[in-house]
Amino acid sequence: MNKIYASLPLLGFAAFSGTGKTTLLEAMLPKLVARGIRVAVIKHAHHDFDVDQPGKDSYRLRKAGASQMLISSRCRRALVTETPDEEATLPHLIAQLDQTQLDLILVEGFKQLNFPKIELHRAEVGKPWLHPTDNNIIAVAANVSVPASESAPLAEKAPLPLLDINNLEQITDFVVSFIQGEVHSVKPEQPQGLQCGDLTPQGMLSVAEGRERILVHIVPLAQSQTVDLKASLGQIVAHDVLSPVNVPQHTNSAMDGYAIRGDDLDCECYDVVDHVMAGHSYDLPLEKGQAVRIMTGAAIPECADTVVMREQAEQTENQVRFNLTMAAIHPGQNVRQAGEDLALGQTAVAAGSKISAPELGMIASLGINQVTVKKPVRVAIFSTGDEVQHPGEAQKNNCIYDSNRYTLHAMLTQAGCEVIDLGIIEDSEAALEATLQQGSEQADLILSSGGVSVGDADYIKTVLDKLGQINFWRINMRPGRPLAFGQINETPFFGLPGNPVAVMVVFLQFVEPAIRKLQGMTDWQPQVFNAVATERFRSRPNRTEYTRGIFGFDANGRLTVKSTGQQGSGILRSMSEANCLVEVLPEQANAEIGDSVRVIPLQGRM
Ligand code: AMP
Ligand code: MG
Secondary structure (H helix, E strand, O other), X not given: OOEOOOOXXXXXXXXXXXXXXXXXXXXXXXXXXXXXXXXXXXXXXXXXXXXXXXXXXXXXXXXOOOOEEEEEOOOOEEEXXXXXXXXXXXXXXXXXXXXXXXXXEEEEXXXXXXXXXXXXXXXXXXXXXXXHHOOOEEEEEEOXXXXXXXXXHHOOOOOOOEEEOOOHHHHHHHHHHHHOOOOOOOOXXXXXXXXXXXXXXXXXXXXXXXXXXXXXXXXXXXXXXXXXXXXXXXXXXXXXXXXXXXXXXXXXXXXXXXXXXXXXXXXXXXXXXXXXXXOOOOOOOOOOOEEEEEOOOOEOOOOOOEEEEHHHEEEEOOEEXXXXXXXXXXXXXXXXXXXXXXXXXXXXXXXXXXXOHHHHHHHXXXXXXXXXXXXXXXXXXXXXXXXXXXXXXXXOOOXXXXXXXXXXXXXXXXXOOEEEEEEEEOOOHHHHHHHHHHHHHHOXXXXXXXXXXXXXXXXXXXXXXXXXXXXXXXXXXXXXXXXXXXXXXXXXXXXXXXXXXXXHXXXXXXXXXXXXXXXXXXXXXXXXXXXXXXXXXXXXXXXXXXXXXXXXXXXXXXXXXXXXOOOOOOOHHHHXXXXXXXXXXXOOOOEOOOOEEEEEEOOOOO
16 A cells, blocks of 8 residues: 655554544644644544534535635634545545644554654553554554564564553653654655666655755856847847837827817817828817817827727718717826837837837837847757667668657747757767867757666766766656756756657756856746646655646636646657646645646747
């Protein structure tokens, strides 16, 4: 059975009924609270318990059919969920708690499940010991000593601490030391499979740690170039683009209608002295009693400041009257002020911004047709492996076609980079060395795929050690555990995994943030939001798990997410069908149906 984890210490009390679990917890809780520990208790009940009181509104509404009843006041809230079909699992219950407000979760019951527990035992209850058959018990609190025969099966293991069930202070101390990590019962599972740590053991890094360690070594590139506006699409603005004009240039009409003076609203009718189309003007000051028929975007005449829309006006010959009361006309209405969008000298697009459609339009609207952008980041890519072949060649035995250079090419282009394709490199020291040299001379960043997870391809480490400073990391993520990062002759280098999906996930999580920093984008962050899981997303605790997913709205307008199905790290189809990555964080165990999960949209990134 799977081990149950929470992002904070989880500790159970296991005993047969009659041992006094609740009494002990009730006595211990004030002591924990007095030490500043915020505690949640999850208790298993065997019967059809009900915390709600007959006659109360919440009870009435629930009995009337609310399958979930959430009642809240300033002092407390309670959620009562009917579970007629199936009882909730402990991980699901843990996920219901607000773990940001807690230091400890105590569990009473659920003694069959795998999580750390203290066994409570009283001789007079006359029940057997639990620890001989439960590896999760980390201590025994009893009023008798454990007989030698019972402790025998434990002899091979470390001896269990024995506590006095009547000594509350001692048990509390034990719980506090458990929280502080002095009792290490929750050991992260050992990593399996190929371990590039064999090359230089650096331990396992979390995704966030890995990214941080990479980003400190990335220095934004300084070079810029001035290009035609259309060619700047997708590039990064090098200097603030300041507005050389007011936008709009003139105060103008927001409607088709009649321009009048705001101090002249009480006329029966007005003389229509001109008809002004956009791009034209009426060049005399408007007098009282006069109106100018005006089209949207046309300049407001001098002294006029108010526009009445055409639908509210009746024009006969050269006169107009408004079918409105004077009070319904507000001086200044339906007029756009000069410089309202952007005043002269104001920053239109800040340095470090990426130019997309609105920025392109905005710069054009200022009358500017060239822009200074950062020089595109030049990225050299190559694939490694004797088994990897160029598409278009006849397939050889035991070989695969190179897909990584193609996915990388696409993602790099999408990120605004210039790609230098160095091809496929055979598994040899000389070829690798020559290619890395070439990459470091021609590019601002080098990416390779494959070869970093193979323990026996030691030549890679030899070459990398010779040419630069490289770390081989195991990132605690799936897919994509092995990652090499460092510098070849000062040029940043990523040794990406070989598996096609792993390459893409590692690119999104590590390479793209580095590219954004190289480009000079300040505080680039991928989009992330939460959605409700409509299937179980499995994840091993302590590991960040990326599932290719499809998010969308369900019939109730909830944002939900499901997986694309089979998730092998070589299956590119799973990526192609996906519109997002589902990220299950290390502190989260499996995400169950109905749990909230993090969703990273892929649109615009590949
Ligand atoms: P490696 O990290 O070199 O052991 O590669 C892991 C897996 O990814 C192996 O199954 C390789 O055949 C595969 N692989 C490596 N490079 C590529 C590539 N360029 N395109 C597609 N698959 C690759
Ligand atoms: Mg290989």
